[in-house]
Amino acid sequence: MRYAMAIDTKKCVGCGDCVVACQTENNVPHGYCRDWIVENVVGSYPNVEIELRSERCNHCDNSPCVRCCPTGASHIVEGGIVKVTHNMCIGCGACIQSCPYDARYSHPDGYVDKCTFCDHRLAKGQSPACVAVCPTNCLYFGDLEDPNSDVSKALKNRKWKVLAPEAGTKPQLYFLT
Amino acid sequence: MMKEELFISGRNIPNVDPYLNIWHWQIPIYLYLGGLAAGIMFFAGYFTIMRKEKDMETTVKWAPFLVPGALVVGLFALFLDLKHQLYFWRLYTTIRLESPMSWGAWTLMLVTPLSFIWVASYMKELFPKWDWKFNILNKAEALAIKYRKSMAWAMMLLAVVLGVYTGILLSAFNARPLWNTSVLGILFLTSGLSTGLAASMWMSKSKYERKVLSRLDLIMIGIELFLIIHMLMGFLAASEVQIEAAHLFLGGEFTVVFWVFVIILGLVFPATLEVLELKGFHIPVWIPALLILIGGLVFRFVMVEAGQITRFLY
Numbered sequence: 214m215r216y217a218m219a220i221d222t223k224k225c226v227g228c229g230d231c232v233v234a235c236q237t238e239n240n241v242p243h244g245y246c247r248d249w250i251v252e253n254v255v256g257s258y259p260n261v262e263i264e265l266r267s268e269r270c271n272h273c274d275n276s277p278c279v280r281c282c283p284t285g286a287s288h289i290v291e292g293g294i295v296k297v298t299h300n301m302c303i304g305c306g307a308c309i310q311s312c313p314y315d316a317r318y319s320h321p322d323g324y325v326d327k328c329t330f331c332d333h334r335l336a337k338g339q340s341p342a343c344v345a346v347c348p349t350n351c352l353y354f355g356d357l358e359d360p361n362s363d364v365s366k367a368l369k370n371r372k373w374k375v376l377a378p379e380a381g382t383k384p385q386l387y388f389l390t
Numbered sequence: 391m392m393k394e395e396l397f398i399s400g401r402n403i404p405n406v407d408p409y410l411n412i413w414h415w416q417i418p419i420y421l422y423l424g425g426l427a428a429g430i431m432f433f434a435g436y437f438t439i440m441r442k443e444k445d446m447e448t449t450v451k452w453a454p455f456l457v458p459g460a461l462v463v464g465l466f467a468l469f470l471d472l473k474h475q476l477y478f479w480r481l482y483t484t485i486r487l488e489s490p491m492s493w494g495a496w497t498l499m500l501v502t503p504l505s506f507i508w509v510a511s512y513m514k515e516l517f518p519k520w521d522w523k524f525n526i527l528n529k530a531e532a533l534a535i536k537y538r539k540s541m542a543w544a545m546m547l548l549a550v551v552l553g554v555y556t557g558i559l560l561s562a563f564n565a566r567p568l569w570n571t572s573v574l575g576i577l578f579l580t581s582g583l584s585t586g587l588a589a590s591m592w593m594s595k596s597k598y599e600r601k602v603l604s605r606l607d608l609i610m611i612g613i614e615l616f617l618i619i620h621m622l623m624g625f626l627a628a629s630e631v632q633i634e635a636a637h638l639f640l641g642g643e644f645t646v647v648f649w650v651f652v653i654i655l656g657l658v659f660p661a662t663l664e665v666l667e668l669k670g671f672h673i674p675v676w677i678p679a680l681l682i683l684i685g686g687l688v689f690r691f692v693m694v695e696a697g698q699i700t701r702f703l704y
């Protein structure tokens with residue numbers, strides 16, 4: 214099993230519902246978030262393009278954050294989800310430095326926190342909170358190894374890219390362009 | 391002419407953006423003291439193995455008194471950096487070969503006791519009135535003295551591991567382009583050796599010893615300058631993110647601190663003073679020594695701070 218997410222940058226309107234849904238679902242402290250919206254403006258007038266991306270941890274296949282963790286608090290679970298065990302984390306910050314996407318943050322309680330693909334919801338057969346709430350349905354989630362999953366179907370007919378592939382982390386968020 | 395292109399990429403998380411800097415003064419202090427300790431231990435071990443304990447008395451016997459202190463303060467700085475301090479002990483319930491932090495924690499676990507034993511083995515010789523009080527300590531001391539040669543080898547080896555580690559801790563992060571160069575391990579080791587020599591030189595009262603140390607230090611400074619140029623050239627020949635990293639030092643916001651405090655006041659000027667001293671001019675030894683020690687410290691601060699600004703663009 215390999216969980217992944219596809220994000221349709223043509224459908225996203227940057228409303229931020231995914232951000233709020235995650236903050237509520239996962240009790241993210243004020244001033245932090247596990248997912249966020251990036252507005253990417255490229256070009257020069259009059260040919261300016263804007264791309265909106267809902268970003269979060271890429272649950273990388275080759276995850277530097279897991280490798281550099283001195284205690285084993287950062288680890289990989291079923292489906293390739295990268296997680297942090299709070300009471301094993303010493304808050305050294307190494308994993309935060311190692312992430313090319315700045316996807317982790319230091320929780321005010323001391324440990325490091327990040328997106329979990331809502332694995333507690335997956336266990337109940339639900340989709341991640343951000344996916345469930347998106348009003349434009351631009352987030353597709355599922356198992357890449359299952360050709361009938363939402364994410365596999367979304368990737369089949371569209372062009373996509375991943376962010377900073379040159380970082381070598383094999384990220385698992387696919388942005389439909 | 392290059393076509394002008396606007397590229398704005400932004401997110402807005404108040405406690406994380408505009409850039410993540412999770413490491414503050416604690417980490418550069420930790421890396422600096424680790425390097426300094428490695429430098430002192432390396433040469434204490436080296437001159438012991440060369441049977442130069444008599445001529446190089448300060449380097450072998452006195453300067454190592456600084457090491458346990460430096461290591462303990464360094465470890466404490468690392469501890470202060472941790473955000474979840476109650477779980478500190480988790481570092482020592484696993485060994486994770488892929489994690490530089492884990493390597494460092496374990497290396498310090500070996501180096502620190504060794505440095506204490508080394509100092510203890512010279513207590514009676516340096517302070518004739520010293521008394522260990524307990525018989526078992528006297529026996530332990532005799533044992534330590536007997537195995538001093540083996541300890542010297544272990545110290546040299548561990549000093550190299552420690553010195554290189556202080557660089558690898560940063561260079562292992564591919565996500566921070568300024569750190570992501572294999573030169574950093576050997577560069578921080580060299581800088582650590584140079585600061586160690588400076589400390590011994592400052593403490594020494596023997597003219598001969600100071601001369602030997604100052605010659606060695608000149609070699610270290612030469613290597614260090616070469617490695618720094620090597621590093622910058624490597625960046626300039628690499629990808630965009632590393633070119634931008636190099637520009638932090640070549641016109642960017644760290645240019646002045648880097649060239650004035652690290653290169654000129656921390657390396658070139660003290661080296662010039664050392665050359666003049668060797669040529670017979672009288673220069674108080676504390677001036678070049680202090681400059682080198684401060685230069686090394688500023689270097690760690692600059693690298694840690696600047697590295698956290700550099701990142702992949704997407």
Ligand code: SF4
Nearest residue numbers: 270271272273278312
């Ligand atoms: S996005 Fe960052 S935190 Fe997530 S798996 Fe990749 S490197 Fe780790």
Ligand code: SF4
Nearest residue numbers: 282302303305306308
């Ligand atoms: S901050 Fe926590 S999860 Fe991250 S590397 Fe350190 S111990 Fe591991």
